Amino acid sequence: MKKLLVAFSLTLFISAGFAQEQKEKTETVTLTIDQAVEYALKNSRTLKSNDIDLEIKKRASAVSWNVFLPTVQATGTMSRSNDFTPGTADIIASAMSNGAVPLPTDYDKEEDRWSTVGNVSISWNFSLAYFGQIKAAKAAYEGQKITWEQSQKETITNVKKLFYALFLQQENLKIQKSTLENARRRMIQAEANFKNGLIPEIKLLQTQVNYENTKPNVDSAEQTLNQQFDTFAFLIGLPVGTKIELSGSIEPTYIEADTEELLAKYSDRDLSIKSLENNIKTIKIGLQALDLSTWTPALVLNYGWQPVYMGSDGAFHFYKGLGKDDDWFDNGNLSLTLAWNVTNMLPWSSNRQQAKDYRQNLAKLEISLEMLKENQKVQVRKAVDTLNQAKQQIENMERSVQLAQKAYDMQLRSYQSGTTELLDLRDSENSLNQAKLGQLNQKYQYISALMDLENTLNVTLTGSGNSTAKN
Numbered sequence: 001m002k003k004l005l006v007a008f009s010l011t012l013f014i015s016a017g018f019a020q021e022q023k024e025k026t027e028t029v030t031l032t033i034d035q036a037v038e039y040a041l042k043n044s045r046t047l048k049s050n051d052i053d054l055e056i057k058k059r060a061s062a063v064s065w066n067v068f069l070p071t072v073q074a075t076g077t078m079s080r081s082n083d084f085t086p087g088t089a090d091i092i093a094s095a096m097s098n099g100a101v102p103l104p105t106d107y108d109k110e111e112d113r114w115s116t117v118g119n120v121s122i123s124w125n126f127s128l129a130y131f132g133q134i135k136a137a138k139a140a141y142e143g144q145k146i147t148w149e150q151s152q153k154e155t156i157t158n159v160k161k162l163f164y165a166l167f168l169q170q171e172n173l174k175i176q177k178s179t180l181e182n183a184r185r186r187m188i189q190a191e192a193n194f195k196n197g198l199i200p201e202i203k204l205l206q207t208q209v210n211y212e213n214t215k216p217n218v219d220s221a222e223q224t225l226n227q228q229f230d231t232f233a234f235l236i237g238l239p240v241g242t243k244i245e246l247s248g249s250i251e252p253t254y255i256e257a258d259t260e261e262l263l264a265k266y267s268d269r270d271l272s273i274k275s276l277e278n279n280i281k282t283i284k285i286g287l288q289a290l291d292l293s294t295w296t297p298a299l300v301l302n303y304g305w306q307p308v309y310m311g312s313d314g315a316f317h318f319y320k321g322l323g324k325d326d327d328w329f330d331n332g333n334l335s336l337t338l339a340w341n342v343t344n345m346l347p348w349s350s351n352r353q354q355a356k357d358y359r360q361n362l363a364k365l366e367i368s369l370e371m372l373k374e375n376q377k378v379q380v381r382k383a384v385d386t387l388n389q390a391k392q393q394i395e396n397m398e399r400s401v402q403l404a405q406k407a408y409d410m411q412l413r414s415y416q417s418g419t420t421e422l423l424d425l426r427d428s429e430n431s432l433n434q435a436k437l438g439q440l441n442q443k444y445q446y447i448s449a450l451m452d453l454e455n456t457l458n459v460t461l462t463g464s465g466n467s468t469a470k471n
Contacts, residue, residue: 132289
């Protein structure tokens with residue numbers, strides 16, 4: 001009985017956990033456009049990766065002076081000789097005594113086989129090219145800051161565009177579902193009329209075909225919308241599959257835009273141009289550092305302190321002679337060297353070939369910069385034309401919406417008076433919704449073009465930033 005109660009409790013616990021998990025998975029998240037952007041900036045995996053890249057470049061720039069640090073190395077060695085080798089003093093003593101003193105042939109004690117050597121070396125290198133390396137590190141940091149800012153703006157733009165696109169798709173799906181429902185009602189009405197002998201069978205078949213043809217389109221549109229919501233969730237950092245509900249509307253903030261005026265004021269703020277200019281600057285710094293390392297000498301300063309103990313008690317018991325200066329000697333030295341790599345000065349050397357590569361890549365980047373500036377003019381002109389055209393279309397479609405609204409109101413009054421069928425009223429309502437959707441689409445085009453223009457020029461052209469969804 002006790003086991004049964006435990007099993008029952010465990011089952012309840014698992015069921016409760018599963019129910020809670022399912023609830024969390026199906027919980028709806030309501031987002032305004034500002035909330036979506038804020039969430040993306042905090043949770044986007046791409047932005048987190050860019051933050052790490054920026055931190056790496058920042059740290060490298062902050063400590064770029066470390067090229068001037070000396071190299072300090074300390075070692076200690078104890079060695080044991082296998083075979084005895086007579087020293088110079090032994091050979092001289094034996095020679096001076098005409099062989100009366102025989103040369104030793106082996107060590108007297110085990111301790112005599114050991115020697116102790118310590119070493120502390122300091123090496124400091126200096127080259128004028130180091131200054132170029134420091135400048136290059138700082139330029140790389142500046143370039144990464146531009147890349148980071150680009151990524152931030154691209155993420156914000158993509159989130160806003162997708163938010164508005166999803167909102168537009170939702171409205172379109174509503175109209176398609178309404179059209180499908182009208183087709184279903186027409187089919188039901190046709191079936192009733194056919195049974196009563198009011199219409200021929202061909203009319204019934206036509207309504208059935210119309211309904212069946214409309215269903216796949218609606219199902220496909222709904223599936224596409226769900227997939228887009230998954231993409232949106234991934235983009236802002238929500239778990240894929242999260243049910244999202246959008247809160248807002250598509251209402252653009254209109255501006256007066258002139259291509260020449262915009263280019264004159266903001267053309268130099270383009271982040272893509274700034275990034276390419278920074279790349280050009282970095283290559284120039286690299287070329288300068290390469291030339292300095294080729295045509296100027298490198299200074300190398302070395303100092304080594306190498307204490308060696310060769311006491312009479314043997315190195316194995318060196319502690320017995322720590323106070324005896326005659327048992328220690330310094331085998332270190334101080335050196336100061338100026339070095340040129342003559343091979344690097346030869347015009348066909350790999351060094352000089354690398355310098356030529358630098359110059360050719362520099363020429364390519366300068367051509368790319370010219371192309372980018374011309375493309376900027378094209379993109380700005382295109383965006384301004386789209387803004388003007390979309391604004392005109394919005395105004396034109398406002399009249400269409402008003403006419404469709406007037407027709408719907410008339411149909412509604414007729415339906416209320418009994419002179420119009422319900423399906424005719426629904427058709428009029430669909431026409432009104434289509435007119436509103438067409439106007440909404442033009443508003444989306446205007447907002448999208450405005451965001452593209454602001455991204456291209458790296459500027460905010462509206463008083464409160466890009467158009468935002470309003471509750």
